[in-house]
Amino acid sequence: MFDAAQRTIEQVQGIVFETSLQPVLFQLGLMDWSEDVFDGVAFALYGALAVVIAYLLCRPLELWRPVERWTDRRGVRTDIVYTLVHRLGVVPAILFLVLAPIGVMVDSYSRFAGYIPPEIEQLVTPLYNQPFVTFLVYMVVLDFGEYWRHRLQHRLPWWWALHSLHHDQRQMTLWSDDRNHILDDVLALAWGGTLAMLIGVPPGEYPLVLIGFRLIESLSHTNSRLSFGRFGSILLVGPHYHRVHHSIEHAAAPFDRSRGCNFAVILPVWDVIFGTWRQTDDAYPDTGVASLTGPRVRCGYLRHQWEGFRRLGAALGHLVDRRRPSFVAAFPAE
Amino acid sequence: MLGVADAARATTAVVLDSDDDALSVIDSTTYKEVSRTHIGRGPHHLVQTPDGRTLVIAMSGSNELVLIDRVTGIETKRIAASDPYQIGFSPDGKWLVAASLRLDRIDIYDGKTYQLVHRLPASTMPSHIAYSRDSSTVFVTLQGTGSVVSIDLVSGKVNWTKPVGPTPAGIVTRPGGTLLVGVMGSNYVAEMDPASGDVTRKITTGNGAHNFLAAPDGKTLYVTNRVAGTISALDADTLAIRSTIQAPGGPDDMAMSPNGQELWVTGRWRAWVDVIELASGSLKTSVPVGRSPHGIFVY
Numbered sequence: 001m002f003d004a005a006q007r008t009i010e011q012v013q014g015i016v017f018e019t020s021l022q023p024v025l026f027q028l029g030l031m032d033w034s035e036d037v038f039d040g041v042a043f044a045l046y047g048a049l050a051v052v053i054a055y056l057l058c059r060p061l062e063l064w065r066p067v068e069r070w071t072d073r074r075g076v077r078t079d080i081v082y083t084l085v086h087r088l089g090v091v092p093a094i095l096f097l098v099l100a101p102i103g104v105m106v107d108s109y110s111r112f113a114g115y116i117p118p119e120i121e122q123l124v125t126p127l128y129n130q131p132f133v134t135f136l137v138y139m140v141v142l143d144f145g146e147y148w149r150h151r152l153q154h155r156l157p158w159w160w161a162l163h164s165l166h167h168d169q170r171q172m173t174l175w176s177d178d179r180n181h182i183l184d185d186v187l188a189l190a191w192g193g194t195l196a197m198l199i200g201v202p203p204g205e206y207p208l209v210l211i212g213f214r215l216i217e218s219l220s221h222t223n224s225r226l227s228f229g230r231f232g233s234i235l236l237v238g239p240h241y242h243r244v245h246h247s248i249e250h251a252a253a254p255f256d257r258s259r260g261c262n263f264a265v266i267l268p269v270w271d272v273i274f275g276t277w278r279q280t281d282d283a284y285p286d287t288g289v290a291s292l293t294g295p296r297v298r299c300g301y302l303r304h305q306w307e308g309f310r311r312l313g314a315a316l317g318h319l320v321d322r323r324r325p326s327f328v329a330a331f332p333a334e
Numbered sequence: 335m336l337g338v339a340d341a342a343r344a345t346t347a348v349v350l351d352s353d354d355d356a357l358s359v360i361d362s363t364t365y366k367e368v369s370r371t372h373i374g375r376g377p378h379h380l381v382q383t384p385d386g387r388t389l390v391i392a393m394s395g396s397n398e399l400v401l402i403d404r405v406t407g408i409e410t411k412r413i414a415a416s417d418p419y420q421i422g423f424s425p426d427g428k429w430l431v432a433a434s435l436r437l438d439r440i441d442i443y444d445g446k447t448y449q450l451v452h453r454l455p456a457s458t459m460p461s462h463i464a465y466s467r468d469s470s471t472v473f474v475t476l477q478g479t480g481s482v483v484s485i486d487l488v489s490g491k492v493n494w495t496k497p498v499g500p501t502p503a504g505i506v507t508r509p510g511g512t513l514l515v516g517v518m519g520s521n522y523v524a525e526m527d528p529a530s531g532d533v534t535r536k537i538t539t540g541n542g543a544h545n546f547l548a549a550p551d552g553k554t555l556y557v558t559n560r561v562a563g564t565i566s567a568l569d570a571d572t573l574a575i576r577s578t579i580q581a582p583g584g585p586d587d588m589a590m591s592p593n594g595q596e597l598w599v600t601g602r603w604r605a606w607v608d609v610i611e612l613a614s615g616s617l618k619t620s621v622p623v624g625r626s627p628h629g630i631f632v633y
């Protein structure tokens with residue numbers, strides 16, 4: 001069944017590319033982009049499939065045991081727009097048309113300088129015929145990188161200004177994972193892509209790695225009373241575990257907003273190792289950033305993106321001149 | 335280690351699934367894929383060594399050449415080589431040239447020892463390779479700049495770089511010495527003077543003219559037209575179009591069955607290999623393989 005589904009996606013990818021996109025590339029004189037665009041179609045299709053799977057998996061959980069019920073779901077609708085725009089359009093475009101060529105350029109210079117990225121199968125030869133195991137190894141290493149990127153998103157004031165867009169949602173649902181500023185997404189792709197290049201993740205596999213991350217992250221943002229228990233919460237990030245992270249302003253000492261807790265994206269073991277793991281038993285705290293409320297939080301996609309630029313500007317202004325207010329102080333609660 | 339022993343059989347097609355990092359083996363009598371093996375990163379093209387004993391697979395992603403014994407089908411060696419995409423031996427077997435499409439350079443190796451002799455930057459996207467009949471010169475298409483570069487193999491110096499048309503891909507040397515180039519960004523094959531690099535003739539074949547295969551009898555030259563989804567059969571002497579064969583799915587590399595009755599062509603966009611019966615010029619069957627099948631070799 002899995003093979004049949006994969007075969008179907010491949011055929012849809014081929015038909016979409018061959019009948020819709022290749023003629024356009026040909027007419028525009030852009031045939032040297034054909035393979036990149038072909039791969040981009042696969043990424044968008046798998047991204048769409050991941051959205052469908054996430055919905056089928058997580059939405060029943062939200063209906064079954066929701067943490068919160070809302071009559072006004074405008075905030076959720078904005079996150080749906082985020083998901084569709086970012087997963088199917090903006091992120092694939094940035095990844096394949098902007099970052100991939102930069103990655104190739106860096107790769108080229110490094111190879112001319114004598115650095116050839118290692119291949120994990122060459123280091124661990126039994127992995128040659130175990131592509132799935134190799135894939136999992138890459139996921140673990142990249143998840144480690146994601147843990148530290150997430151820590152920096154909270155630690156660095158300018159990065160927190162961007163990342164606060166993700167955290168200011170008070171109606172956290174399965175759609176909230178993609179609620180990110182576009183610059184934050186670019187940084188995330190550059191961060192993950194650089195690490196992937198350094199450890200030799202094949203360019204064709206990196207989009208699949210991203211989709212694997214997205215599925216877990218959709219689950220972890222689900223508005224559901226679902227906990228994996230004390231033991232399970234060390235194995236995999238789930239809705240309860242991540243909800244505690246989104247309640248960081250309410251977290252008790254020794255955690256505070258700038259440091260936070262439960263930063264892991266897939267594997268909580270990183271929080272355990274680095275002392276940021278926190279369990280609150282059955283508590284399902286409110287989510288959001290206390291100082292960020294009102295229309296600048298409960299707004300549409302474009303206004304929310306503009307809000308991100310404003311917050312970043314304030315944070316950078318404060319960085320340059322400490323007399324200026326930081327972004328939270330610049331935009332007090334309404 | 336790779337489990338490609340199936341390739342030892344007499345009736346076998348080997349296909350490189352470039353997006354799946356895999357090598358597919360097809361039983362060419364039943365037209366079934368009998369194995370698909372993870373072989374490394376980014377396998378795109380393959381050639382046989384001049385003595386015909388070994389298949390050399392260029393792994394652009396994992397930076398190596400994989401050598402497979404043609405008789406036993408067993409992998410015999412992996413040789414480090416930075417980003418080989420398209421490879422080809424010179425007619426005298428003295429040189430092996432590798433085009434690095436992703437990293438914009440051309441590597442010239444000793445054809446017997448695989449030692450790097452020359453490394454040249456190539457602007458940009460060096461793609462396909464052809465040699466002069468005396469093995470003194472290699473010609474490489476440059477997709478990104480719509481040109482062809484001529485390089486002296488002994489000195490590693492560039493003889494000339496000349497425009498040929500948008501996004502040139504396949505290139506072959508005709509028996510008379512002139513060059514034919516598939517101009518993928520347009521709908522024609524360009525004939526070039528190998529001494530001057532001047533385009534002397536354009537033969538319209540179909541949108542996305544891409545790659546070539548000469549029939550064993552030397553009378554027909556096949557050209558894949560990737561955008562049109564066709565294959566043009568040209569008279570090898572006059573370059574007049576004899577027939578056009580339908581081959582949807584992004585036709586790319588071709589191979590001839592040993593009996594000369596079937597043309598096998600990889601369909602890049604549809605993850606299949608088309609088998610075309612040449613007598614009728616019609617599609618006999620399509621064999622599903624891995625994603626983005628590229629290079630093909632039929633025993």
